[in-house]
Amino acid sequence: MIRTRIAAILVLAMAAAMLPGVTRTAEAADPVTFRVTITNASDPEQILSPGVWLLHDEPGELWARDAMASLAIERIAEIGNPAEAVSALGATAIGAAPAAGSTVIFEVLAEPGDLLSTIQMLVATNDGFVGLQSIALFDG
Numbered sequence: 831m832i833r834t835r836i837a838a839i840l841v842l843a844m845a846a847a848m849l850p851g852v853t854r855t856a857e858a859a860d861p862v863t864f865r866v867t868i869t870n871a872s873d874p875e876q877i878l879s880p881g882v883w884l885l886h887d888e889p890g891e892l893w894a895r896d897a898m899a900s901l902a903i904e905r906i907a908e909i910g911n912p913a914e915a916v917s918a919l920g921a922t923a924i925g926a927a928p929a930a931g932s933t934v935i936f937e938v939l940a941e942p943g944d945l946l947s948t949i950q951m952l953v954a955t956n957d958g959f960v961g962l963q964s965i966a967l968f969d970g
Contacts, residue, residue: 881950
């Protein structure tokens with residue numbers, strides 16, 4: 831179980847590291863479309879829930895280790911239901927849930943200063959999830 835969680839977290843971390851930073855000037859503040867790819871590289875028994883993504887302009891924690899989760903995060907972690915996060919956080923549902931070895935791709939229209947966060951349930955757990963918090967899409 832721990833290995834599965836670590837594999838899923840590493841996949842998300844590697845995906846974040848591969849997001850291209852885009853340098854923008856104040857004059858060139860047009861939105862940019864980013865294609866985000868999430869690949870489930872965990873054990874074959876571990877699938878991910880549909881989950882959500884959201885853009886925000888202030889760094890913040892959607893969750894914190896050893897702290898109570900919000901209802902939105904709890905619903906994803908415990909039952910894989912993204913509806914509360916969509917409603918409470920203004921998030922967008924990712925849609926398809928990638929099985930082990932599968933990939934889900936979605937596009938994000940972002941402006942300079944936007945940060946990307948994602949969260950998905952590790953379905954083979956009763957309260958585990960993986961996600962990224964406040965990933966900068968632009969340099970500077």
